[in-house]
Amino acid sequence: MAYTARMNWPLxxxxxxxxxxxxxxDKTQLSTMLFAAKGENPKLVVFTAAALALVATxxxxxxxxxxxxxxxxxxxxxxxxxxxxxxxxxxxLAKA
Numbered sequence: 001m002a003y004t005a006r007m008n009w010p011l012x013x014x015x016x017x018x019x020x021x022x023x024x025x026d027k028t029q030l031s032t033m034l035f036a037a038k039g040e041n042p043k044l045v046v047f048t049a050a051a052l053a054l055v056a057t058x059x060x061x062x063x064x065x066x067x068x069x070x071x072x073x074x075x076x077x078x079x080x081x082x083x084x085x086x087x088x089x090x091x092x093l094a095k096a
Contacts, residue, residue: 028054
């Protein structure tokens with residue numbers, strides 16, 4: 001894993017916006033809203049738990065990406081990921 005002292009803002013903004021848009025309205029956000037909607041649940045606890053869970057899953061994704069990236073060409077990873085997203089989209093539309 002390469003470390004640079006300077007922030008790569010284009011990369012940061014691309015990753016942030018991609019993940020942010022992907023998470024909007026998904027089941028994770030909906031389940032967090034359900035926990036927050038219960039009046040007796042402290043909102044800070046719900047937020048902290050949800051945020052830490054997302055950080056943990058993102059860390060796993062980064063670690064897995066680093067390992068897989070050593071053995072698989074990133075272009076093939078992009079193709080497989082794209083095909084997977086298309087397959088899920090087609091499956092979702094077919095079920096509707």
